[in-house]
Amino acid sequence: MTTIIEVLGDPLSKALNIKPIQAKGLLRLAIKDVMPNKTVEQLSLKEITTILKEGLKERLNKIGVENSDIIVIDLTNFITANQSLVTILRV
């Protein structure tokens, strides 16, 4: 089943030049950091952007990614542009 993790994992793996599975793992950790009580399927657009801006940014800083701001902005723009997926993936 495709989730928002798969959707965001591909552009994140390209931005960081890491394997898609690692990018998806990073996103899972970011979700766990910011919304530990929510499953991926329960996340709204607003919550996803919060996770990217807070959780993912923090994780990227931890591993020493210099352009974390740009990566987070790009991912936020990407999900805002394709926001209907947040609904369609959950039905």
Place this chain on the structure above:
Amino acid sequence: MDISTQIYYYFYLIVWCITGVLIIVKAVKSKINNLIPFGLSLISLGLASIPELLEIDISYSAAAIFRGVGLIFLLVFIEKTFYEGKKSPFIIFTACLIVGASLMVILDLWNKTTPSTMLSYARDLSFAFTIFISFSWLTYASLTSYKGVKTLSVEPHIKKRYQILGAVAFINLIPATFLSVEIPIAQTIFSDFSTIVLLGFLISSLITIIFYYLLWFMPVSVKNYFNKGYTPKIEEEEISEEELMKRIKEEIGK
């Protein structure tokens, strides 16, 4: 009211209201808040059949209010699903819809006091205008979103849903087009054109409801059919958080 018109209104009332309720139940259960206005839209559009069936003096005006409210809910759904945090024509379209629905009511009441073909035609045009506004936007929103999604690595049945939504929105524009030329055609070329318009609305309602079920309650067999030939990437690997962070650090450092 003839029997075929009655069947149409009963179908609309029952099927649309039930579908609307089922969609709201799904939205509440899955906490998909933006889907609630979609369900409310179907219920309101379905309820518009009640005043029509009652055949009272203000039937058309009362139905126009239900339709107007239903289409505004549809605009809210489009805004919340496709345009949250983005520039959108939501305010303009909502204002146009309110003007269109108000005109339907005013022209109908006016037509009751001084009946004229021009007033009936203007009233029908207002109705067609409200449908054009809402369903054109839905067609545009779903097809432009499909364009963005089609290159992503998501299951084909997900992409198919965008096409279904775009198609169903477009189909609703067809009877509205018929309606906007009904009176001139019925008076000049073909006197039974009203029957064609009614048939157009009935067929589009049937297709709409089938497509809405496919869209929001897609059976597994249909999902599998659309996913034929698609192989999901299997790349699960159980590793600890520390190990994952270490590996990413190493990858980035290469």
